[in-house]
Amino acid sequence: MVDISKVRAIDFHTHAEESCGCHADDGYDELQSTMAKYFGAPWQHPPTIPETAAHYRKQNIAAVIFPVDAERETGYRRYSNDEVIELVKQNDDVLIPFASIDPWKGKMAVREARRLIEEHGIKGFKFHPTMQGFYPNDRMAYPFYEVLAEHGCIALFHTGQTGVGSGMPGGNGMRLKYSNPMYMDDVAVDFPDMKIILAHPSFPWQEEALSVAQHKPNVYIDLSGWSPKYFPPILVRYCNSILKKKVLFGSDWPMISPERWLNAFEQIDIKDELREDIIKNNGARLLGLM
Incomplete structure (x- = not known):
């Protein structure tokens, strides 16, 4: 288990990827290489979970890590x-597992979520509306959310434009409309006790994300997927004021490394007394680690 007193930060947004070559049958490697070019990622193949753990251990940073189940929509x-969880258990001094299940799987999604929570203690689930092809407030997903709310789990939703598929023909078939954070307002109303994280600066809907997070007590924002040097001024202003306890450090590893993100974060105009909360304490409180 992560010893929160010993790590310098908690990265709330990292991706578990299988090693290069595992997806030769479905084109996933091409998607990954195109995305790496978009983000300027230096690696030649996506790091495995043990490689990710070694990197974070060296940086003395804990990380929430998850796969993304979008096989129905993307192929x-x-x-x-289960594979991710087993590997994370071997590295649980730095890694915290979240799971991902496509809500379109209906009753199967509900059954799997309940099993992962009850048998493995999973504390959160990652949703990617653009990759999974659904509006977050679609009632189709509500039985899934009910399980999360029942068990006090966190629901982490991709929001805004995505680097996934960027520059590929037709954006690789991914529709940005699903990831407007305003759809999360309905979810926050209907599940007021479920902790919700809006992932990423939500371009081009940043003000919508800030509005929902400010208005709904159960909604947070993670700052992953962008180098902080590109944060819009209004986001920095809210981080320094009314959302100072509701914003979380996230890198979007392996596309952005935690040290790259943190180095850029040092250069932006954040109040010194808030920095530790943003990079560590807010996330620790949300996870129940302090």
């Missing part, structure tokens, strides 16, 4: 939650 087979 890219998913990285099994």
Whole structure:
């Protein structure tokens, strides 16, 4: 288990990827290489979970890590939650597992979520509306959310434009409309006790995300997927004021490394007394680690 007193930060947004070559049958490697070019990522193949753990251990940073189940919409087979969990258990001094299940799987999604929570103690689930092809407030997903709310789990939703598929023909079939954070307002109303995280600066809907997070007590924002040097001024202003306890450090590893993000974060105009909360304490409180 992560010893929160010993790590310098908690990265709330990292991706578990299988090693290069596992997806030769479905084109996933091409998607990954195109995305790496978009983000300027230096690696030649996506790091495995043990490689990710070694990197974070060296940086003295804990990380929430998850796969993304979007096989129905994209045709890219998913990285099994059970496989991810087993590897994370071997590195639980720095890694905290979240799971991902496509809500379109209906009753199967509900059954799997309940099993992962009850058998493995999973504390959160990652949703990617653009990759999974659904509006977050679609009632189709509500039985899934009910399980999360019942068990006090965190629901982490991709919001805004995505680097996934960027520059590929037709954006690789991914529709940005699903990830407008305003759809999360309905979810926050209907599940007021479920902790919700809006992932990423939500371009081009940043003000919508800030509005929902300010208005709904159960909604937070993670700052992953962008180098802080590109944060819009209004986001920095809210981080320094009314959302100072509701914003979380996230890198979007392996596309952005935690040290790259943190180095850029040091250069932006954040109040010194708030920095530790943003990079560590807010996330620790949300996870129940302090």
